[in-house]
Amino acid sequence: MTRTQRLLTLLQLLKENRYPMTAERLAAQCNVSVRSIYRDIETLRQQGAEIVGEAGIGFLYKSGLLLPPLLFDTAELEALILGLRWVESHGDNELAASAKRAANKISGVVNQESQSVFLQNSLFAPSSRPSQVKDPIAIALRRSLRDECKIRIKYQDQAQQLTQRVIWPVALGYMHEVQVVAAWCELRGDYRHFRLDRINELFPLPDKLPYPKGYLLTQWRKSILTETPDKN
Template identity: 35%
Template sequence: MRRADRLFQIVQYLRGGRLVTAAMLAERLEVSERTIYRDIADLQSTGVPIDGEAGIGYIMRSGFDLPPLMFNREEIVALVTGARMVRAWGGTSMSAAAEEALVKIETVLPDKERSQVGGTRIFAPEMGLPRATRNLIDRCETAAEDRHILTFSYIDKGEIKTDRRVQPLGLWFWGKVWTLVAWCELRNDFRMFRIDRMEDVTDSGQVFTHVPERSLAECLRQLEEKYGPQ
């Protein structure tokens, strides 16, 4: 994650009006607490009204909001294209959210830029994903966000079925196939599971603890070490 994106996310987390500790932010953003302390100090120095101190927590004074964002043509094309892709190939909730995002983006743009939204010439034809698959994508995304352990039966490419209990870390899209990236408790290692080969998926409701050695960041590190930058 770029530093600018991380600073933006910190502001969003603090806008809830509740005390947030550096440890909570560090865990959520997968950086060290020292990095969070430095980011908070930099935000405060630019006038963002953040109160608090290290070891106690931080809170943002009410009334603060980010200035409106403006987009150039290339940024509009990227946003519209991304939203169209999600609408065509994402989960049920993702697709609806992408449609709503396009509406919101269009309403805040000046007239000249607004015309570029509908005029973007990049399209994403529907893949015809079954509704059950779209719903499963949403369920896996929610489980990864909430850190809920998932159980399911998995059918591998050799048509061998095994029961799995995993700690979901994220979703990857490969153009035609969605995979769930997770820490598999059966294999005691990182694994990727094709969404369309998962059956009887159940959210256990059990929350797993963030462990650096089993995190998405560590999974990416191992992949880069094996295959090069992803």
């Protein structure tokens, strides 16, 4: 987490709590030292956030905005709400929690008229999952995508055969019935799609991808135009 991200997270934590939060509690939730929290509180105050309290008592957000209200039209807000609700229903636990936090942050920075649209919107995504997301595997895959690192997996194909692969993940798809990672497979020497529910074990590797992820993603998009179904 960058310092900018930490400052926004800290501000959101303070805004979501009606009672003072101690520096120790904030430090635990932000995964930093208590001293860093004191510095961050002072930075937020200098940027206009009215945060009251002190060491030993706790801190409470009163008023003040770091950002001007964001302006969305009604259709844009509906798209945001529907998308976030879909992620909350169909993503892994970490992604679902992030969708909730994102909704709270958006609600906190839009103008008053947009807030009523946001809070009273009646668009909903399905709340049931036809298949269970493998949380540890999905989370590890997303992190490897961000870090652009290779992964070793034990994969069970459609014929129930188990193979061990080293893959270069380039995209992760949360489809309605299944979640799929698109990756270059070193074993096959080609791009392949792996269902998350068929990945028995996953081991993140420290090895960086040999090419930039953007380049691999472009090549994958070209390959799917001529892909043969059920290649593994």
